[in-house]
Amino acid sequence: MNFKRRSAVLIALLVSCLLVIVGCGNKATTTQPQAEAPKEKIKVAFVYVGPVGDAGWSYAHDQGRKYLVDKMPEVETTIIESVPEGADSERVITQLAEKGNKIIFTTSFGYMDPTINVAKKYPDVTFMHNSGYKTADNVGTYFGRMYQARYLTGIVAGKSTKSNTIGYVAAMPIPEVIRGINAFTQGVRSVNPTAKVKVIWTNTWYDPAKEKDAAKTLLTAGADVIAQHQDTPGPIQAAEEAGKYGIGYNMDMSKMAPKAVLTSAVWNWGPYYVKTVQAVKNKTWKNDQYWGPMSDGIVDIAPFGPMVTEDTKKLVADAKDKIMTKKWDVFTGPIKDQTGAVKVPEGKVMSDQDMLSFNWFVEGVDGTIPK
């Protein structure tokens, strides 16, 4: 009897410990800016899908948040890491709104519906959803034209490959990723019309070992440059080990594979966060669907590795200039699909709508899109 009571007490204790731990699992961290008590704090919250320590997607957002805190000392930020998409995120977003945050950035596609749902209940709070397409009176969306940066990295890859086979480790077959592969391939083929881009789908955003494996498979299949749409440095590590080249994503990955990384396609959210918070502060914010071009600085490429030749740098600089001045964009015809059929005729530019629903590969991609 005594034993049973004791064990019951212990189990209860453990369960409560567990609950406490689960509660703390979503680590909420509040940063206090050093500045001496400004009149009124603007409370801004960020919801991340991964840990800040992913060295990828969430890390890039957090760099943006740090930039915001740095530029606007009156801002007080709260972050919640590793929030699963779906019902959990709705609870987290509600909590943040409840705690008096005035602006909430939800930084993953799967937070779209939860963000809209919570926004209905908190009309005074401004919500910014990253990478989605639904808006409301107090919900805007924001994203960057990463494909422009990918095109430039494609030029570097196309000039650096000797085997004319470039590997691309891709996460999920969704329009965002397909668009990136297509833009990259356009870049490759603009300087090296015989090269092809081999694609492997990993079906995960975040698994360094698996991503590395996929890259190794591509290297065995003859690729000598590895590009990636993945959130960890796994693929470029494989390139480094094989003595081949790699192209990073999300942030400058040269630190993780110094001999391999030619450049990286990077996000730079900071300036946009500052702009948005300022707009809300000045009451000029609108519920736009922002898809920021490279000229806004939201996407870019990281500094080149030492192996990149002057000739290549010049080609990239020229293309970048065309994109920055908006004289030209990546998906300007003629663009053919894998079968050689012309999908975008000469002189036409693909509409945003078409780009956002990309479901076919351009000529030069060696791979298929799973149905």
Added chain:
Amino acid sequence: MNIQEFLIPLLAASVIAGTPILYAALGELITERAGIINLGVEGIMLVGAVSGFMAAVTTGNPWLGLLAAMLAGGAVALIHAFLTITLRANQVVSGLALTIFGTGLSGYLGKAYIGIPVQKPFSAIPLGPLAEIPFIGPILFQHDALVYISYVLVVVVWYFMYHTRPGLNLRALGENPAAMDALGLNVFYLRYIYVVAGGALGGIGGAYLSLAYAPSWLENMTAGRGWIAVALVIFALWNPWRAMMGAYLFGGIDALGFRLQVLGIQMSPFFLQMLPYLFTVIILVFVVARHKGRLTSPGALGLAYDREER
């Protein structure tokens, strides 16, 4: 492309991908053979991965990293041992708490180590003449030291379990601890040993990821491998050889999927991910049918042992 060119890299990749799972599964196997379920493997692996990485970066020696990972994995398992053996707490609850604890702790410890390379990871050492054996050599003997150690470990665990007196005691510990107690063996002490040893092996599994497979530290880098290890022990019916086969099967399925993609063969990733489970179910049916259902879990698995309870 001939079949060898396809198979050899595929099987070699399966061995690598299976190794972290194998270590963790062997650890869980001896833990469960001693009668304790530890669902904290994922957390233990993460703590092992981060501690191993930190030690290897700080000292520049991957072997010290490995040692640190074993100690850290063992230390986390010690918490489980204390809760479930001494305090007789619910093993499932304690294990789950351990996973959450380990995930958080590893993230906290590793903050400063994200994105930095390790100077000397475990790298491939072809094993002399063995590596030259056609077919077998490149599949089994052109890997890093930890892979070779895992081969030895499977043999050692198997031999220990089925051919030594302490191994017999280990199996009995999970079947009927009261009988062991009656024989004058210290059930509590022995269970502590095996739970901690199991945790140390889980730690190596984690360190294999951060020091050999994808040498770096990233939060949550085990990506669910701890759970696969737990499942694997059941599929393997608590047998080290089957655990080894299972680990390579699970490891190989992604490698197979990637290679099929390169060949332009489109197969649903969901179907592929289902395959190892399908295989194990089929294998299980055969194994269980052959043994007439005698192969079940250790009799006292998951039950706290209390000397005074009858």
